[in-house]
């Protein structure tokens with residue numbers, strides 16, 4: 657392994673987040689490397705979403721350190737490298753899936769050689785490419801959001817309950833995306849109350865404690 661390969665993509669050192677001076681979760685230490693999937697585990701209210709929002713830069717670190725590729729985490733460096741898919745799916749409801757993807761790629765660029773129509777077909781939205789997202793079902797909205805994973809060039813995916821609202825084909829789609837991304841050298845942090853169907857090795861477990 658080269659020195660570069662051994663540097664984690666993301667590293668948390670005694671990381672914590674406070675609300676009204678109270679820590680939401682106990683300080684966390686973990687490292688996520690390229691080609692690795694990590695599960696964030698914990699009960700309702702234990703801080704999984706808060707952690708993911710913190711890692712996405714939507715909240716400010718209260719204490720501890722967050723490193724990206726060995727250097728202090730900075731929004732400018734990480735904007736296109738980290739993709740967060742949360743409960744709010746980040747879709748503009750008046751725009752179509754195709755238009756939402758155009759908006760996202762305008763901000764963050766796109767993977768080489770990936771075609772929008774192929775991506776929308778792969779996530780099961782063939783025939784809905786130009787429908788306003790507000791007219792899609794909950795599962796279809798989720799699929800429109802998942803399309804970003806295939807199209808954008810982010811190295812690290814932060815996925816909060818990625819299986820929510822999906823049927824069995826959608827669940828299989830998420831599992832396929834996870835395995836493809838990790839096999840291609842990407843990394844994933846995922847929170848899920850259900851089983852995560854990942855067969856690319858034993859995942860790291862990040863346990864949230866109050």
Ligand SMILES: Nc1ncnc2c1ncn2[C@@H]1O[C@H](COP(=O)(O)OP(=O)(O)OP(=O)(O)O)[C@@H](O)[C@H]1O
Nearest residue numbers: 675680698699700701702703704705706707849864
């Ligand atoms: N916007 C907010 N303002 C104040 N408190 C919040 C806010 N969002 C979350 N909390 C609190 O922070 C704690 C952690 O919430 P968080 O959503 O991170 O938990 P979670 O582990 O993702 O839960 P779940 O499994 O139910 O999705 C909870 O006690 C919650 O009430």
